[in-house]
Amino acid sequence: MTALLRLLPPLYRRRLGALLGTLFLALLTIAAGVGLLGVSGWFLSAAALAGAGSVFNLFVPSALVRLLSFVRIAARYAERLVGHAATLRLLTDLRSRVFEALVRLTPRQLGRYRDGDLVTRLTGDVDALDTVFLHVLTPMLTSAIAAAVLAVVVGVWVPAAGWVLAGAMLMACVALPVWQARAARLPGLAIQESQAALRAMALETVESHADVVALSAVDQVRTGFMSQCADMTRARKAQVRIAANGAWALQVLAGLCVLAILWFGLDELSRQRLSGPLLAGLLLAVIGIFEVAGPLMRGAARLGGAVAAAQRIQAVVEQAPDQADPGRPMPLPQRGAIEFDQVSFAYSAAVGTLGPLVLNAVSLRIEPGERVAITGPSGSGKSTLLQLLLRLEDPLSGCVRFGGIDLRNASLADVHRRIAWLAQDAPVFLGTLRTNLLIGDSQADDPMLWAALDAARLGNFVRSLPDGLDTWVGETGASLSVGQARRLCLARALLTSCPVLALDEPTAGLDEAAQAAFFNDLAHATAGRTVVLVTHAALPQGAVDRRLILRDGCLNVSVLA
Ligand SMILES: Nc1ncnc2c1ncn2[C@@H]1O[C@H](COP(=O)(O)OP(=O)(O)OP(=O)(O)O)[C@@H](O)[C@H]1O
Structure with missing residues (x-):
């Protein structure tokens, strides 16, 4: 994690405006989505009750549903546009930084890496870091902020359920991702290293293809390649298992919150401190907030790979060239012995x-x-x-x-x-x-x-x-x-x-x-x-x-x- 913290903040500072814009748009998308579910729940239940004889003004909620739908679509579109553009720029910044670091190294230092491994550091490892902002930081921050607001709103009507929701979202946005990132560290490292090894093997095999065929070494090369593929598959399966466990734990938390809302909400309802449509709205809004935390589980499971990628990049970026210019270089004459x-x-x-x-x-x-x-x-x-x-x-x-x-x-x-x-x-x-x-x-x-x-x-x-x-x-x-x-x-x-x-x-x-x-x-x-x-x-x-x-x-x- 230290490698990520050393590598990314300076890059993020350069693109702060675009990144904050993405966060704002993501938050707006979530707020509109959760609001839409909540208002729809309220609207549908109130409309049903209106049919049963109670009085209900249909105009406000139906206008709200239309407004929130529109805001959600527009904000999601803008978030994708701004977020991906910002991430692509970040990756370009990082790639040029790695490239500059590579060309500063002496041939002796570069000779310690396999060609394919260097290519992977410059491409695959850099790409693995887009996970951090798009799939971890953005959903983590935005779900946490939206959940905090929703917990307050729920807490106003059903205080006990508000506390349960706050605790569950703390687990979902902090504890679960941290656990996943830790569990995914080794599989992530294995994936990045297998990718580098596969790329290096593919490059070497293409370059030495004629020799490999002439020496009847195709089976030997194939066995090595397949064993590397098997390592990669094992690591990917482990990563997917961690993401699935995260999704499963999130569903359990969501179920607990729904039960808490129903349990405490029905109590408030029976005491007439809450209307039925409002309870339905709160219930759907809570379900909605857990929906938006879903991608965080997939992102956190890939965080291990991002940490490994950051370490591999850091190893190149922080390596000082072993032949540096003197502090005050002396100019060489145009000609000389x-x-x-x-x-x-x-x-x-x-x-x-x-x-x-x-x-x-x-x-x-x-x-x-x-x-x-x-x-x-x-x-x-x-x-x-x-x-x-x-x-x-x-x-x-x-x-x-x-x-x-x-x-x-x-x-x-x-x-x-x-x-x-x-x-x-x-x-x-x-x-x-x-x-x-x-x-x-x-x-x-x-x-x-x-x-x-x-x-x-x-x-x-x-x-x-x-x-x-x-x-x-x-x-x-x-x-x-x-x-x-x-x-x-x-x-x-x-x-x-x-x-x-x-x-x-x-x-x-x-x-x-x-x-x-x-x-x-x-x-x-x-x-x-x-x-x-x-x-x-x-x-x-x-x-x-x-x-x-x-x-x-x-x-x-x-x-x-
Ligand atoms: N990068 C290196 N690391 C360690 N030893 C090296 C390295 N490069 C060359 N050597 C060793 O240094 C010695 C001299 O190598 P060098 O390439 O300078 O010889 P050369 O006279 O140019 O040979 P040739 O005529 O075959 O090109 C050899 O014993 C070689 O094994």
């Missing part, structure tokens, strides 16, 4: 412990405009070196500088404006070739896009496509071969105006001839820029200025290119 000064680094293993040293006192200086290739056996730490250059990781000891400034003293945004990165697993985004390229430089015109594509050796392929730059590349570049997707990402990196290019295996997926052609063009394509190139490919003479070999975390051999 790159220096690794006695840099040692190890990845974290278990919580609080470090794995083996990946880089061991590495020192390296790369002059502006120099092209340096870093080669070495697999697992020797080449990509790690680039990650430190981009400040995706910080050294354990030593420091990495650009233009003489320790990267830890600069803002991350400034670092990434100076150094463009082509990662080993660089993504192709859903969209066209053009939209993918424009991520490198949103202002680039067509000649610039073609120049980048030509430099990445993809220009001829794109020219052969009927839609050229506007060719749709599908989700994660599914309509491109691995080599073509790689070259598209390379073209995107080349398009940036960064003075340094950090390229991790830029020619992966290219045949030997294309690799040689790419490296022969490298000097031209990257003219004037510093290039730090990690590769296993054979480099033609003159492709780079220097070639270094990283072995066992040490840059121990330096070879001229």
Whole structure:
């Protein structure tokens, strides 16, 4: 519950006007509904008695019935409109907050979550929170206020029944929902977690479908999926059972109140302190108030899920990025030498412990405009070196500088404006070739896009496509071969105006001839820029200025290119 109390009030404050408007309209709907039942009871009984000889003015109650019916319909319509609009805005606010929190986290932090789990936090968990205002707070507050007023009205005519109604409504609006929310905590948590796991499994299965089929692992995947579905069904059944128990308890309370009204009301009637039609009106109004408390039972049973969702969202929103900008970042020069000064680094293993040293006192200086290739056996730490250059990781000891400034003293945004990165697993985004390229430089015109594509050796392929730059590349570049997707990402990196290019295996997926052609063009394509190139490919003479070999975390051999 603490997570809900920390997450929602600031969001509610931003939309206070619309939320108060919804509460007012909901209250008006309830008042009109309960009033309608009460007046109808009074009207019908009085009309029946009038037929039996007593005098009754039909005009006032029939006008009241029409008025209350109209008010109830109009208020209900307006409440739905205003309430849903306010909730949708709340969810949008919350979703953008979660998204902002996610993009602040470092790749290392995001790597701790499964992709599907993050998607669920951003969608399903956020959606689960609409329950709180629409299905819990609104019915709880409005039924409580309406019940308090009705208890006073009943109390004026039948005091004992008024007290019974007040006690029953206190149970219905407070004790029962609290009990339900507590009971639904575990099933709610199980539902949110099953939803996240199912989404993650579905995403992974779609992405790895070909491998799953080729490895004959379909049955294994299906069994895992079905067992997760069974968990979800069990949790949902438990939630429905809690809602049904709540509804059952509410009916018992309603029955008790009706009996109390009849018991004490008939007594008042026999003493002529109350008329028959008024007793009938009060009776129906009491039944009416319990009708409106019904949705609260369903809402409270879903509160457990909302609490679990709030906890899962809170875990992301309150997580501080583990690499923050310094208080007063130092501006980086536009151009400058790159220096690794006695840099040692190890990845974290278990919580609080470090794995083996990946880089061991590495020192390296790369002059502006120099092209340096870093080669070495697999697992020797080449990509790690680039990650430190981009400040995706910080050294354990030593420091990495650009233009003489320790990267830890600069803002991350400034670092990434100076150094463009082509990662080993660089993504192709859903969209066209053009939209993918424009991520490198949103202002680039067509000649610039073609120049980048030509430099990445993809220009001829794109020219052969009927839609050229506007060719749709599908989700994660599914309509491109691995080599073509790689070259598209390379073209995107080349398009940036960064003075340094950090390229991790830029020619992966290219045949030997294309690799040689790419490296022969490298000097031209990257003219004037510093290039730090990690590769296993054979480099033609003159492709780079220097070639270094990283072995066992040490840059121990330096070879001229
Ligand atoms: N996120 C990580 N967490 C823990 N260990 C990691 C992580 N990334 C890499 N490593 C380890 O660090 C070492 C160096 O990895 P790195 O990817 O830098 O090597 P590499 O030289 O680029 O290899 P390759 O040529 O195969 O790409 C490896 O032993 C690897 O297992």
